[in-house]
Amino acid sequence: MTATTGASYDVAIIGGGHNGLVCAAYAAMAGLKVAVLERRDVVGGAAVTEEFFPGFRNSVAAYTVSLLNPKVVRDLDLAGHGLKIVERELANFLPLADGRYLKVGGEHTRQEVAKFSSRDAERLDGYHARLQTVTDVLRELVLTTPPNMVEGGALAALSELLKTGRLANRMRRLAPDERRELLELFTASAGDYLDGWFDSAPIKAAYGFDGIVGHYASPYAAGSAYVLLHHCFGEVNGRKGVWGHAIGGMGAITQAMAKAAAAHGADIRLGFAAREVVVENGRATGVASATGEVVRARAVVANVNPKLLYRDLIDAAVLPAGFRERIARYRCGSGTFRMNVALAELPDFTVLPGRERAGHHTAGIIIAPSLAYMEQAYFDARASGWSRRPIVELVIPSTLDPSLAPPGRHVASLFCQHVAPTLPDGSSWDDQRERVADLMIATVDAHAPNFSRAVLGRQIFTPLDLERTFGLVGGDIFHGALDLGQLFSARPMLGYASYRGPIAGLYMCGAGTHPGGGVTGAPGHNAARELVRDFRRGRLRRA
Numbered sequence: 319m320t321a322t323t324g325a326s327y328d329v330a331i332i333g334g335g336h337n338g339l340v341c342a343a344y345a346a347m348a349g350l351k352v353a354v355l356e357r358r359d360v361v362g363g364a365a366v367t368e369e370f371f372p373g374f375r376n377s378v379a380a381y382t383v384s385l386l387n388p389k390v391v392r393d394l395d396l397a398g399h400g401l402k403i404v405e406r407e408l409a410n411f412l413p414l415a416d417g418r419y420l421k422v423g424g425e426h427t428r429q430e431v432a433k434f435s436s437r438d439a440e441r442l443d444g445y446h447a448r449l450q451t452v453t454d455v456l457r458e459l460v461l462t463t464p465p466n467m468v469e470g471g472a473l474a475a476l477s478e479l480l481k482t483g484r485l486a487n488r489m490r491r492l493a494p495d496e497r498r499e500l501l502e503l504f505t506a507s508a509g510d511y512l513d514g515w516f517d518s519a520p521i522k523a524a525y526g527f528d529g530i531v532g533h534y535a536s537p538y539a540a541g542s543a544y545v546l547l548h549h550c551f552g553e554v555n556g557r558k559g560v561w562g563h564a565i566g567g568m569g570a571i572t573q574a575m576a577k578a579a580a581a582h583g584a585d586i587r588l589g590f591a592a593r594e595v596v597v598e599n600g601r602a603t604g605v606a607s608a609t610g611e612v613v614r615a616r617a618v619v620a621n622v623n624p625k626l627l628y629r630d631l632i633d634a635a636v637l638p639a640g641f642r643e644r645i646a647r648y649r650c651g652s653g654t655f656r657m658n659v660a661l662a663e664l665p666d667f668t669v670l671p672g673r674e675r676a677g678h679h680t681a682g683i684i685i686a687p688s689l690a691y692m693e694q695a696y697f698d699a700r701a702s703g704w705s706r707r708p709i710v711e712l713v714i715p716s717t718l719d720p721s722l723a724p725p726g727r728h729v730a731s732l733f734c735q736h737v738a739p740t741l742p743d744g745s746s747w748d749d750q751r752e753r754v755a756d757l758m759i760a761t762v763d764a765h766a767p768n769f770s771r772a773v774l775g776r777q778i779f780t781p782l783d784l785e786r787t788f789g790l791v792g793g794d795i796f797h798g799a800l801d802l803g804q805l806f807s808a809r810p811m812l813g814y815a816s817y818r819g820p821i822a823g824l825y826m827c828g829a830g831t832h833p834g835g836g837v838t839g840a841p842g843h844n845a846a847r848e849l850v851r852d853f854r855r856g857r858l859r860r861a
């Protein structure tokens with residue numbers, strides 16, 4: 319039994335993740351009547367702040383900000399809606415087993431790296447300059463709709479040809495050496511790329527961590543250099559490549575986005591679990607909820623992972639057979655294990671003692687001393703589900719934002735990489751979660767022996783929990799691997815890179831579209847542009 323709600327919308331968006339909200343805000347700003355339909359009782363998707371232990375709040379999934387596009391920040395007036403972002407005092411801190419440590423970021427990086435290799439210290443500026451040239455190209459592409467593979471005659475292909483021409487023109491502005499660098503960064507492994515620049519292990523680990531974040535592969539897997547690059551195209555308050563913290567946590571970003579969308583008239587519905595996209599006469603005409611309610615709309619936009627959309631929310635019979643087969647092969651699975659802990663006190667690192675807040679407590683604290691360690695963690699996870707020497711990044715946001723914890727107390731995020739998305743022995747993550755959580759805490763304890771004693775409460779997200787809670791297929795934090803075969807014109811699939819799905823009136827606006835994952839707002843921005851264009855050109859008619 320289904321009931322159609324009275325209101326009929328121009329646009330119904332499935333999912334109130336940050337991209338759904340951005341898409342809603344832009345569509346509403348263009349005068350369209352928009353509904354956001356979110357399954358959970360809070361908007362934000364993976365970018366939320368929640369109380370996970372009495373009195374302790376944290377960004378429970380995504381935890382650090384850089385990639386959020388400055389145009390989105392401006393257009394939606396996120397600052398006016400309460401968003402404030404601060405920089406970390408130090409980018410990264412790597413405690414090492416031999417009693418040394420590396421601090422990265424700020425004016426002392428060169429001196430710090432020189433402790434391990436004076437040649438590496440001299441090469442830092444060159445490395446950053448090269449990376450910057452290529453990330454500048456990426457930055458220019460982030461808010462564009464990639465050239466799309468189209469069927470039909472020359473006319474249909476013309477606009478795509480023009481886009482390709484513009485792209486080629488941009489590449490021509492690069493010097494030959496820069497083009498070689500770009501090719502390398504798009505195809506090589508992060509490990510090979512970094513080995514080409516540096517000799518000492520800790521600096522390669524500090525930079526190489528970005529090449530394995532959310533990317534379930536060895537740092538020596540081809541294509542992982544792109545993942546490294548993907549983590550470098552952001553900025554904080556105009557400072558390129560820097561990572562920071564949103565005061566109030568990542569939820570402050572999405573709450574500001576929701577306010578912006580609502581201020582322009584978008585309706586945001588919580589607790590609306592979409593069960594199916596309604597398709598009539600080959601067109602998407604609405605969204606049916608799990609309780610049988612139908613929200614009618616001229617266009618349906620999916621903020622969810624494309625695999626989830628086409629596998630679970632659309633009748634297979636209305637999809638082209640070839641499309642169905644290929645989207646079933648869309649690769650998802652991040653290898654991420656995520657914990658939030660409430661702390662009685664700050665970790666006291668053996669290599670840099672002190673429980674009083676210091677610069678290194680504000681950093682991304684990486685427990686993974688080398689690329690070889692990361693590679694081994696991946697091999698171990700492939701063989702047995704996780705490594706006994708896992709990769710952990712510890713971030714303590716309450717050092718920058720005391721509002722998250724009671725006075726004198728702290729909250730920390732543990733972002734652990736390279737656990738198997740599904741366990742190789744066929745057991746469930748539900749049976750292993752506590753054990754693996756203990757291992758992650760013990761891994762920090764090995765460097766800061768007061769850590770486990772300081773833990774007052776903990777929240778655990780295995781890959782299975784990430785899927786159940788946030789709808790992230792295989793726990794994939796990016797809505798699909800950032801492999802060359804799933805990027806740019808091929809995201810989520812060749813022929814569907816224009817944010818339009820294979821059914822008339824169906825659009826995609828989530829991280830499974832260009833430019834991919836991270837809290838960027840870019841897919842939502844780009845999808846809204848295409849959607850609004852289709853209304854303006856009369857391909858879609860207003861409700």
Ligand SMILES: Cc1cc2nc3c(=O)[nH]c(=O)nc-3n(C[C@H](O)[C@H](O)[C@H](O)COP(=O)(O)OP(=O)(O)OC[C@H]3O[C@@H](n4cnc5c(N)ncnc54)[C@H](O)[C@@H]3O)c2cc1C
Nearest residue numbers: 333335336337357363364380381382592789829835836837
């Ligand atoms: C553990 C973790 C750590 C991360 N760390 C960072 C970080 O520090 N910095 C960063 O930039 N990025 C980070 N990311 C990546 C980033 O958070 C995501 O790529 C990004 O949030 C994706 O945004 P989205 O709006 O496209 O999708 P999502 O945030 O996944 O939102 C999709 C929305 O759809 C809803 N939904 C699902 N199914 C239905 C349904 N049937 N009906 C209605 N609604 C539905 C979901 O509840 C959700 O709200 C992290 C992600 C994770 C999981």
